[in-house]
Structures are given as C-alpha cells and as structure tokens.
Amino acid sequence: MTTPQPEFLPGTLYLLILRTLASGPMHGYAIAKRIRAASRDALAVEEGSLYPALNRMLVKGWLAAEWGVSETNRKARFYRLTPAGRKQLHQEAAEFNRLIAAIGLVMKEA
C-alpha cells in the first residue's frame, strides 16, 4: 500500500464503482477489494473517499442499498445498481472510452 497511487481522473471513482457493481450487489469492503484486484493493485480506492462517494451515489439514485450477510457471515450493507445507475454506467463508460481513445490519439501523434 505504500507505492504511490495514480490519481483518479475526476469522476472516475463513480465509474469504477458503477462498473464493479454491474456484476452484482456488493458491500463496501468488497468493492474496494475488487477494484484493487481488477487493476492488479494499481488502483486503490481510498477508504476515506469510498463511503462518501457511495452515499453521494445513493443520493443521486444510481445505487440502492440493503442489509445482507457477507461471505464471512457478518451483517453487511450491500449496494446494487438501480436502472438509473445502469444507464449512468453506459453513458459514463461510453464517454470514458471516447476520452481514452482521444488521449491515445494525441499520445500517438505527439
């Protein structure tokens, strides 16, 4: 955890959370773990910003939350995508891809 973390592009934390939850409901720690694993430890969500982000997404209506039981048999709050959240994911993913492609073009040209 001591290796310097690349800065997230603004707004990408939402995108990462949306994408992670697309495969099914998950609790907070699992989301952080999944993002780290999927990025092969390159991206670590700071815990300090994860929960505020989740709450902001609840306010926006992209996520819903309910209490369930974790794999370790403990009471945990599971977040899942709402239809609005799924729409948001598609929109943001498309925008993100366009942006990455554009940056790629610039990098190639320069």
Add this chain to the structure above:
Amino acid sequence: MSWFQQLSNKANHTRSRESFDESLAEEIRLHIEERAEELRSTGMPEKQAFEQARREFGNTVHAAEQSREAWRWTWIEDLARDLRHASRALRKEPGFAATAIVSLALGIGLNTTIFSLTSEFLFSQPSVRDPGTLMAVQFGGSTQLPFREYKFVRDSRIFDGLAGENPMQEVNWRIAETSRRLFVTRITENYFDVAGVPVAQGRGIAVNERNVAVVSHRFWQSRLAGTAGVLGTVLILDGVPHTIVGVLPRGHRTLIGFGYAPDLYLPLPNENTSVSVFGRIPADQNAAGMRERMKTIAAELDRVYPQPSTRYSDRISLTSLVGVERLNRGFLTTVTAFFGLMLGVSALLLLIACANVASLLLARASARTQEFAIRMSIGAGRGRLIRQLLAESLLISLLGTAAGLLMNYGLTRVMNRLEVALPFPVQLAITPDWRLLLYASVVSVAAAVAAGLLPALKSTRGGANTLLKSGEHQVGGRATVRNLLVAGQLAVSVVVLIIAALSIRNLVAAASLDPGFDLRQTAWAQMRLVPEAYPEPARARAFVASTLDQLRGLPGITSATIAVFVPLNDHFATRTRTVYSEATRNGLRLEHSWNAVGPDYLRTMGIPLVAGREFRALDREGSQSVLIVNEAFARQVFGDANPLGRTLRFGRDDQNEKTIVGVARNSKYSTIGEKDRPAVYEAFLQVGAARGNLNFLIRSSGPPQEMLKPLAAALLKADPAASIDAKPMQGATAFALLPSRMGAGLLGTTGVLGLALASVGLYGVLAYSISRRTREIGLRMALGAQRGQVLRLVLQEGAWILGLGLAAGGLISMLITRPLVRFLVPGLQPTDPASYLLVALVLVAVGFAAGLRPAARALRIDPLRALRYE
C-alpha cells in the same frame, strides 16, 4: 437524475437519520474487520493486523462526516444544527450568556428605537391612497394658493384631482358653559375623494357638504368617551352646529406629517382663504411631464389673475409627500441633522455593546483553547470550528435582538402616548413595520459578525498543535487583542459621553440663559374669539381695550396687557424690512423681531424700560403712530444718538410715519439661543389685527397660579363664545427649551448606557487578565515581590488601556463633534473643556472602580497554591 429526485431521496433519508449514523459506523467497522481478517490470513498477528487495518482506513470521523455531508440539507440544516449546539453551549454558561445578551439587547433596543422614531418622524407616509402619486403643488414659490387660483388650476383638470387644505386652524368647541379650543384641518370639498383618506367609521366629507366634521380617533376616545353611536353627534363649533359623519382610524397620519394630529377635519368655511394644494398625478404622467403642464397653467394664471409683486410662473414646484425630497428644505434640515446625529450616536452605542460581547467571547474562547485543539486534532476543520463559533455569536445576537425589539416595542408605545409641550397637538403612531424588521435583522447579523468574527478567527488560529501547546500554560502572556478591543471600546464611549456631556451642558446653559424678562409673576391667557363675530378690526380693538380695563380692575392684578406674539412661543415673529429715518436716509435693510403689544407690556413681562415711556391706552387708532424699539435696534439705526422722538418709516412707500416713544432692554424673541436681535414693538390698539387668537398677559401681586381662575372667568364674561386657556408664563417657556431638553434626554441616556456597557467591558478585561496571570503573580510573590508592586502591576495594565482609550477617544471627539455647533447655544463650543474634563474624570473613576475587585483578588493570591497548578 433531476434535482427534485435528489431532494426526495434526501427527504426519505431524513426520516431515518438516527439509524444512518449507526449503520455507517457498522459499515466502517465491518470494513476494518474484513481487512484485518485478510491481513491475519497472511500470517500477521491478530492485534497487529487490526491496527494496520485501522491505519489504512485513515480518519473514520472524517469519512463519516463526508458521508453525512452527501445527505445534508445544505446550509439551512447546518445552521439549525450549529444553532442547536450553540444553544447547548450557552445554556452551560448562563452568566456569560446573560451578560452578552443583555449588552446587545440594550444596544439594539436603543438603536432600533431611534430608528423607529426617525422612520416615523421623517419617512412615514401620510394616510392616503397611493401616496406616491399625490404631490404637493406650488406656484410662485408659495406653499399657499388663493382659493380663486386653486379653483382655476383644479378646473383645468391637468391633475387627476386637485385638493387643498388649511392645516393648523383652530375652532371653539362649545361644551356646556365653556368653550374649548380645538385644532382642525380645513379642507376643500373634494379632499377625501382625491386623497383617499381611509375612515374607520362613517365616511369622509362629501362634495358640497357644509357643517359636517370628521373626528380623529384620539378626539373620539378622549373627548367623546369613545361612545359607539358617535356618528350623527352634533358639535357646536364657533357657534355653528356640525354633525360628525366619520371617525378616522387610530394611527391616521396627516399630509403635512411630522406627527401633527388635528382633532377634526372640517370643510373650509368660505372661499375667502388660501390653501396648500395637493395634486394627484394621472397614471399616464410623470413628475417632469406634470411640471411642463403646470408651466402652461401658471402662464394662464398670470394672465387671468395678475399679481403686483409675484408671478405664478416663477418657482413652480411639485414635491413628493414621502421620502427624502420633502426633507430638503428650511428648518427641516436641522431636524434631519438631529436625527442623523441620534442614529450615529446609537450606532456607536451598539458598537460598544458588540465590543463587550466580542471581549466576552474572546475570554471564553481562550478558556476553551483545549477543547478546540482536541476537536481540531480529531479532524474538525478550522472552517467548521469558526462556523460553530459564529453560530454562537449569531444565537446571542438573535436573542439580544429579540429582547431589544421588546424594548423597542415598550419604548415606542410610551412615545406614542407622550404629550409633547408643543403649541399644536402632535401624536406619533409608531408601530413595528417591515422597515424595522428589516433593519433589526441587518443589525442583528452585523452585530453577530462584528462581535463574533474576531474571536472566532483568533481562537482557532495556528492549528491543533499550537493550540494544544499554548493556552493556559503560558506565564506572562498578554491578551493584547482584548486589551486593544477594550481600549477601542473606551474610545468609542468617550465619543458618546462627550456628545452626551455637551448636550447636558447645553440644556443647563440654555435653561440658565437670561431671557431678558421676568415671568415669575406673569400669567398668559390665550383667548380665541369666533372670527365671524368680529368682522371689522375696529370692533375687535374696542373689545380688547374694554377687556383690558376690566382685567386691570381685578383684585391681585397689577398690570394687564395684550400681545400678538408671546416671546419664545412663535417662530413667525421675524420680519426683514428697510428702515428709513434721519439717520438712514437711503434705507437700512434690517432683520428684526416684530410684535404689536398693548399698554404696560414691558412692565407685565418684566422687561426693563431703558428710556422714554410705555404705550398708553391713549395710543389708539387716530392718534400719532408710536413705536418702542429695543437697544439693539436703536444702536443699529441711530448709533449713539438718542432715538427718543425720532421718526421712521418701514419701506419707501410707507405713508405712516412712526415716532419712537420708548427704548426697551434687549430680550429673547424667537429662540433662547439668539443674541441681541433688533426688535420693534408697535401699539396693539393702533395696528393689532385681533382676529382669532388674543394673548392676554397679566402681572399678579401673588403667585400667578391663583390668578388663573379669576382671569379666565373675567375673559369668559367678556365674550361667552370664546375659548380660553390660562396658564402661568413660567411653563410657557418650556417650548423654547424643548429641543435642548429632547437632545439632552436622548443623548444623556445614550451616554449613561454607553458608560455602563464600557465599564462592564473594562471590569471584564481586568478580572480576566488577573485570572490569567494568577501563576505569574504567584511566582512573583514567591520570589519576593511586595504587595505594592503586585498592585502596581495590575493597575498598570488597566491604566494603559484607560489612557489609550481616553486619548484616542478625545482625539476622535475633537475631530467629529465639530458639526454639533449648530445644536449648541452660543458660547458653548463642541470642544468645551469642561465637558472633556468631566468625561475624563468619570472614566477614570469608573476605571478605578472596575479595577478594584480584580486588584483585591490579585493581592489575595496565595503563591503556593498558584504555583501548584503548574
């Protein structure tokens, strides 16, 4: 996602606020435990794993705070929560809270009361429909227009209605055997219609109606006992029955405003009069367009009714009845300046009160340094702390404002009922209105910021570490900011006190000014005749002559006379005329007081006769025209030559040459403050107009109070239809002192309040400084300091603050009190040394008193106990 959806999400969330905090904590706990479990599975010992997981998560409070933030109802909710916290904090320290709230309540109470008074007096709207489009109309620079001309303009229909009034008229109301003088506003027949004056009962006066009256609420309540069936009641006014057709609502305000409150509205008795004219601006016109139309009409007026000396088309004006426009003329600028002064002084007082609260907050904040340090170290941002502290000062100021508004309500109710010693009835109708509420909220927020910002910034400066380290453990640290604050507060109170001292000195000086007459044995009977009963001046003069004879015959009366003007009670007794005499052949333009008086006037008023004789009963119509002048007049016209027997004329065309028969000592005429004004007296029985009011003056051998009854009875016998007001002259000069009294009363009260507030502040800062330096003083005493040295140490600090405040305040006062000279009697300067000395002495005394208790406490400090705290 729409903002509306977000709001409804938040709303749903709000209902389960309690469980949110719990579940968030649960979630965070789970997160850390899962991470610890994971670390443990890699072989880390349990305790170490848990601690690492904790560390990795970072600041849980911060995360929780940020998560809550997402659901927050923006600033309203923040504010409500901060205020809730603040009220809890204040409840814990009721002594502090009460002192702060009372300080602000006094400051805001006085400030808003002055505001209410100013707003009522200068900016109240007359009780008419749509006051913005009703304007005062003037042709030829005169406020009055002859009725004929008024009708001409009215019938030209350039206005959407043109009405006229004659305010400050009088009428005799006959009740049983006596008559009472009432104040009335005479109006043109269309007045109620054009102005749209609201009526509480009945109706206004209608077109072509004669012998009807609309009465004021006060008249109905106090004179007619507030009876329900008052409509249709008949009043005998100047001998003619009038039927009451309407009652005005409470709080009715007249067109001329300034609190003038007539008892009745009556139709004009005839068209042989002049009226003040008010016009309704048509909806499709503005003031500029109307002035153009007025010019056209004025040219017509000059053609149809040419005047010898003036032209109606000169100096046409159309002025608003509301706002600043009407304040910009004549004596009103002084009145306006006075209210400006009062507002300024009350703002200074509020500033003192704010400084008090600020220094209390500062003291409290430094006692809470540890608390702030701890809160900052567990993640509260500085902004958050400042917001919390400002919320506390806002709460204090809101409570102070509420209490201040209660004070305002109480004081203004008293003012509304106050009977002021003016020659005409005045009633204020101050009610809390939106202007007051707006002003109070602005003042409240400004006070909160003024009192709270500095302490909040100062006490949170430097972050957690500095705060934890510094604070109470310091030895010999000086609360410089507080000291400067108190010095500033003292400086402001010096200014307030000097203004107060000047106003009181002014009252004393004005009251002890020699008016130039002796009224201890003089009484004044104001007699109003029904004008229609004396159509020719000669008949009225004959009445006066015979009445004077009867008065002289009364036992206990040594002399009786009559005067057109009673000195110090009328501002209209000044004339500017050109004097032609042997000494001034080319004419001397001279402003002088004028009066027409009866025989024995000087003796009755106690004015010394310097040379020649008084008027006699023989100085009447047909005999040689005679004149008495005062010394100032004689000196200006004749120099050192003897004026007796000289003749003079007023104006080149004056056919009536007058002979000077007497010279009177200078006295006061219009105001108590004037100095050596030239004055002339003409003989009443030669020139007196004698319509309406007659001022009979008598000198008695005993106390004048005993003569009032026989005097009134004798006058009533002379004309049973007259109304008579008899009073001792001594009280009659009260009117002349009214402005000085009002100034001294209001400013003196403000000064005393300011002094009280500032001394509380000084006491607070000294007491606090001692408590802060307990250890230092203990240490010094342990090291052998004598009691005297300790005392000096303590008093030195107080003396520094006091000296600084006095010097700064004195300098500021010298700079800003210069314009006060217009309110002061001649001879009294704004830099009056006695006032400055007095204020300095009072403040030093108060400073000493404030320092006594803290100093005594310092002497009682036990070195051993003080050091043990370390």
